[in-house]
Amino acid sequence: MAGTDFLEMSRRGLMTSGAVASAVAVVPLATPTPAQAATDRLTPSTMPVSFTVNGKPERLVVDTRTTLLDALRENLHLTGTKKGCDHGQCGACTVIVDGQRINSCLSLAVMHEGGSVTTIEGLGTPDKLHPMQAAFVRHDGFQCGYCTPGQICSAVAMLGELKAGVPSHVTTDLASPKHSEAELRERMSGNICRCAAYPNIIAAIEDVAGIGQKSGNKA
Amino acid sequence: MKPFTYERAKSPADAVVALARNPGAKLIAGGTNLLDHMKLEIVTPQHLIDVNGTGLDTIENTPDGGLRIGAMVRNTALAAHPRVKKDYAVLSRAIVAGASGQLRNKATTAGNLMQRTRCPYFYDTNMPCNKRDPGSGCSAQGGFSRNHAAVGGGANCICFFPSDMSNAMNVLDATVEVMKPDGTMRTIPIADFHLLPGDELPVKEFALAPGEMITAVTLPKPPGGKHFYRKVRNRASYAFALVSVAAVIQPDGTGNITLGGVGTKPWRSAAGDAAVPKGAKAVAAALFANPTATDQNQYKLKLAERTIAAVLAAAKG
Numbered sequence: 437m438a439g440t441d442f443l444e445m446s447r448r449g450l451m452t453s454g455a456v457a458s459a460v461a462v463v464p465l466a467t468p469t470p471a472q473a474a475t476d477r478l479t480p481s482t483m484p485v486s487f488t489v490n491g492k493p494e495r496l497v498v499d500t501r502t503t504l505l506d507a508l509r510e511n512l513h514l515t516g517t518k519k520g521c522d523h524g525q526c527g528a529c530t531v532i533v534d535g536q537r538i539n540s541c542l543s544l545a546v547m548h549e550g551g552s553v554t555t556i557e558g559l560g561t562p563d564k565l566h567p568m569q570a571a572f573v574r575h576d577g578f579q580c581g582y583c584t585p586g587q588i589c590s591a592v593a594m595l596g597e598l599k600a601g602v603p604s605h606v607t608t609d610l611a612s613p614k615h616s617e618a619e620l621r622e623r624m625s626g627n628i629c630r631c632a633a634y635p636n637i638i639a640a641i642e643d644v645a646g647i648g649q650k651s652g653n654k655a
Numbered sequence: 656m657k658p659f660t661y662e663r664a665k666s667p668a669d670a671v672v673a674l675a676r677n678p679g680a681k682l683i684a685g686g687t688n689l690l691d692h693m694k695l696e697i698v699t700p701q702h703l704i705d706v707n708g709t710g711l712d713t714i715e716n717t718p719d720g721g722l723r724i725g726a727m728v729r730n731t732a733l734a735a736h737p738r739v740k741k742d743y744a745v746l747s748r749a750i751v752a753g754a755s756g757q758l759r760n761k762a763t764t765a766g767n768l769m770q771r772t773r774c775p776y777f778y779d780t781n782m783p784c785n786k787r788d789p790g791s792g793c794s795a796q797g798g799f800s801r802n803h804a805a806v807g808g809g810a811n812c813i814c815f816f817p818s819d820m821s822n823a824m825n826v827l828d829a830t831v832e833v834m835k836p837d838g839t840m841r842t843i844p845i846a847d848f849h850l851l852p853g854d855e856l857p858v859k860e861f862a863l864a865p866g867e868m869i870t871a872v873t874l875p876k877p878p879g880g881k882h883f884y885r886k887v888r889n890r891a892s893y894a895f896a897l898v899s900v901a902a903v904i905q906p907d908g909t910g911n912i913t914l915g916g917v918g919t920k921p922w923r924s925a926a927g928d929a930a931v932p933k934g935a936k937a938v939a940a941a942l943f944a945n946p947t948a949t950d951q952n953q954y955k956l957k958l959a960e961r962t963i964a965a966v967l968a969a970a971k972g
């Protein structure tokens with residue numbers, strides 16, 4: 437039967453390769469040549485990369501697969517930046533790179549040669565909080581706190597985008613986007629909060645932006 | 656993720672040479688789509704060529720009054736460009752209707768055009784999917800197909816094309832500029848860039864040949880009229896479309912309409928455009944002459960007609 441033939445063949449194949457494998461085992465292991473490294477899908481490739489993190493120059497040698505998020509957390513032990521989904525769907529990993537907020541889980545560390553990264557640890561210190569950090573504390577803008585570093589980094593850079601005239605989905609006049617609660621909510625939609633602390637997150641951001649209850653024009 | 660080697664290209668010519676040298680390689684731009692797939696081992700390139708340093712990050716006026724957008728221009732920068740906001744508002748609106756602020760800061764013009772399906776079976780490597788594994792079958796047919804395409808589907812694949820930006824590029828009659836492996840250039844009209852799944856395997860998605868690289872997208876001179884991008888989705892933000900309408904409507908009631916979410920590629924036809932003055936019903940009838948809907952996504956045809964009606968009403972207001 438074809439099925440039995442197939443089984444037989446593969447068993448014989450297995451036995452032969454087993455013999456080869458044990459024969460090879462006695463030979464000292466050789467370092468793979470570069471050509472092997474490129475074709476052998478199990479051999480990791482490493483590379484040096486240098487960038488600044490919170491003002492401090494860093495030089496790392498990383499597996500090319502290392503995301504910026506993993507480099508920050510695992511290599512540099514900056515665990516303030518969180519991993520939620522690892523697929524760009526939650527915003528927990530948001531950091532500011534060269535002035536722009538990005539999802540650090542969808543970017544490779546080696547793609548940031550010469551770059552400048554700001555994480556939650558670089559925005560402020562426990563003694564000298566960044567105004568956005570202070571506002572989150574003041575407005576109770578979190579519950580478990582897992583999304584918070586991403587929310588804060590996102591909010592800081594987001595206000596810069598609004599100021600620079602970047603439009604959003606709810607902008608009426610593309611030529612001049614204006615502050616409003618609707619604008620802030622839309623622009624922060626890339627940061628999911630599983631605890632749904634949204635009302636207080638928005639209150640904190642409005643406070644820093646100088647709108648909302650303080651200035652009396654809450655939307 | 657499977658191991659890979661990595662290099663940085665300094666120019667488009669550099670990148671196409673590197674592509675030719677490494678048949679298992681992929682270009683990486685923003686990385687927001689490719690890395691997602693590599694983590695799940697949906698794609699497993701042996702080598703990555705980073706094109707972020709190729710200098711294709713400028714937006715320039717063309718002699719005929721149009722705009723040339725470099726392949727590496729970020730989605731945020733494109734949506735915020737003064738001329739795009741003023742003359743090609745449908746493009747600004749389409750971009751900001753997609754993804755999130757963080758993703759748009761990384762996503763590039765070329766990467767967005769080349770983004771792949773969000774079909775859940777494409778993402779689940781345990782399931783048959785012709786797009787991921789040619790010949791394995793299409794799990795969506797007979798499976799959950801509520802989000803899939805209601806027009807343009809074929810026996811091999813029925814997924815909708817997810818890019819919002821591409822719908823606007825389509826309604827604006829953009830042209831994709833491509834560098835060939837030998838360093839010479841060619842152009843592809845946007846209408847021919849995204850492909851129907853067709854009857855052959857593997858399922859082809861883009862008109863780009865192996866080894867080619869996108870260098871820019873050019874827009875013809877501004878079309879005038881009122882610009883709309885209306886997107887209907889399951890949540891108000893940070894979600895893909897069920898149906899979207901990219902439209903440029905002129906004061907005399909004529910116009911151009913491209914639909915997203917409903918087709919296997921940005922969905923537009925000459926007959927659909929010609930029907931614009933006659934209203935939404937006529938446009939939908941023209942665009943949906945040969946539907947391929949399943950029971951579960953039949954609703955998209957009606958939803959699209961109503962969304963067109965909303966846009967045409969807004970154009971009159």
Ligand SMILES: Cc1cc2nc3c(=O)[nH]c(=O)nc-3n(C[C@H](O)[C@H](O)[C@H](O)COP(=O)(O)OP(=O)(O)OC[C@H]3O[C@@H](n4cnc5c(N)ncnc54)[C@H](O)[C@@H]3O)c2cc1C
Nearest residue numbers: 524684685686687688689753754763766767769818819869
């Ligand atoms: C959670 C989430 C939500 C999203 N929501 C939306 C949405 O609502 N609407 C929407 O439209 N999009 C959405 N997106 C998709 C997003 O727009 C794309 O991921 C992005 O546009 C891809 O661009 P990139 O530069 O990051 O591409 P990359 O990931 O770098 O590349 C994508 C593909 O393009 C190829 N490529 C890159 N540059 C070139 C070039 N110059 N020439 C030839 N090939 C090239 C790459 O090889 C790769 O195959 C979402 C993404 C995520 C993760």
Ligand code: SF4
Nearest residue numbers: 774784793812813814
């Ligand atoms: S619809 Fe396309 S992407 Fe989805 S399972 Fe079928 S072949 Fe795969």
Ligand code: FES
Nearest residue numbers: 520521522527541
């Ligand atoms: S961990 Fe990066 S977006 Fe969720």
Ligand code: FES
Nearest residue numbers: 579581629630631
């Ligand atoms: S505070 Fe718990 S997820 Fe936001």
